[in-house]
Amino acid sequence: MTATNALNKNTAKNTSQNPPIMSDVHAVLKLIETFGSLLVEETKALKKSDFKHVDMLQADKRQYAREYHTLVTRLSERKHEIVQLDMDTREKIVRARTQLTVILNENVKALEDARSSAKRLVDRILEVARRSVTDDSQTNYSAKGKTQAYKSSMLSLSVDTSL
Secondary structure, X not given: OOHHHHHHHHHHHHHHHOOOHHXXXXXXXXXXXXXXXXXXXXXXXXXXXXXXXHHHHHHHHHHHHXXXXXXXXXXXXXXXXXXXXXXXXXXXXXXXXXXXXHHHHHHHHHHHHHHHHHHHHHHHHHHHHHHHOOOOOOEEEOOOOOEEEOOOOOOOOOOOOOO
């Protein structure tokens, strides 16, 4: 058996075990585009405080993240084939990945902004609630046992503030 026949046999064997690299590349590029669009949509909804829409996107977001992880892991195991791709295809992969990173960073910032905004709202509500339970005519006792009234006496108020 010649070296060329052995190489062809090994290539045929690798192809039967793994789909052609270009099908994985196209799948990743398509997924990056779809996932990126969903993240942009979520970011816009977060900026509008449309939390129902954000909630509706979460199942798809998790699914796309899992698919992305699977495809990227599969491609990373085929580095030797990626190096053999034409320069245009490799640059397309890098541009898509870079664009997704930018979109992800914007999404994370929008999530953090929404979280801090919700925290400020909860803190404000708690502050108003605490002030509303203050009784101006509440009677308190001093250290010497004399009665006294003061505005700063408060009832205990506890609320779960986790978001």
